[in-house]
Amino acid sequence: KQEVTQIPAALSVPEGENLVLNCSFTDSAIYNLQWFRQDPGKGLTSLLLIQSSQREQTSGRLNASLDKSSGRSTLYIAASQPGDSATYLCAVTGANSKLTFGKGITLSVRP
Amino acid sequence: NAGVTQTPKFRVLKTGQSMTLLCAQDMNHEYMYWYRQDPGMGLRLIHYSVGEGTTAKGEVPDGYNVSRLKKQNFLLGLESAAPSQTSVYFCASSLGGYRRHTEAFFGQGTRLTVV
Numbered sequence: 001k002q003e004v005t006q007i008p009a010a011l012s013v014p015e016g017e018n019l020v021l022n023c024s025f026t027d028s029a030i031y032n033l034q035w036f037r038q039d040p041g042k043g044l045t046s047l048l049l050i051q052s053s054q055r056e057q058t059s060g061r062l063n064a065s066l067d068k069s070s071g072r073s074t075l076y077i078a079a080s081q082p083g084d085s086a087t088y089l090c091a092v093t094g095a096n097s098k099l100t101f102g103k104g105i106t107l108s109v110r111p
Numbered sequence: 112n113a114g115v116t117q118t119p120k121f122r123v124l125k126t127g128q129s130m131t132l133l134c135a136q137d138m139n140h141e142y143m144y145w146y147r148q149d150p151g152m153g154l155r156l157i158h159y160s161v162g163e164g165t166t167a168k169g170e171v172p173d174g175y176n177v178s179r180l181k182k183q184n185f186l187l188g189l190e191s192a193a194p195s196q197t198s199v200y201f202c203a204s205s206l207g208g209y210r211r212h213t214e215a216f217f218g219q220g221t222r223l224t225v226v
Contacts, residue, residue, distance in 0.1 A: 044217040097161050099215055103153035
């Protein structure tokens, strides 16, 4: 059974700081890994998708990396802003087509 | 460009009542998923479908049934609602098929309270 872990559950940083969010998964037989953002009371917005054959993806101030063999991914956020405050979730698509999520990291960026 | 639409957005049920949640996508996606999100538990997969006419159990299927009679719609049914089914329900879809590596899109959620 695939398990996805995100530690810590919450993180508070001052504005302007560069930060890294971690995600680990137990079964390396995945098709892709996706990072999502969720604002309170809202749905999930896709941030970045990394296919199993890729090592990283970039979008603006966000960079996600994938090390499939070690079961790890990181989401790097450069020059954090208060508007980045949200919950960040990672999810993997396994060989059985299931999309399995971590519990998320709640990020607070202090002005 | 609707994407993934969930109906209804809010609902209050009494214990024992039944209801159906509708998920509709207009992107011609093969894969569709139903999740529930609870504080401290994250998103847990209830049921999913890899194509029209197919369904499969996820992590927490008990108390729920699903149907995928049309490719664009995925229905989640609660036959006899229980307070433990109070949650926020999310539907998602992705292209699937031979393009399993594509991203998933989510609806805005249905907030269900069972009293």
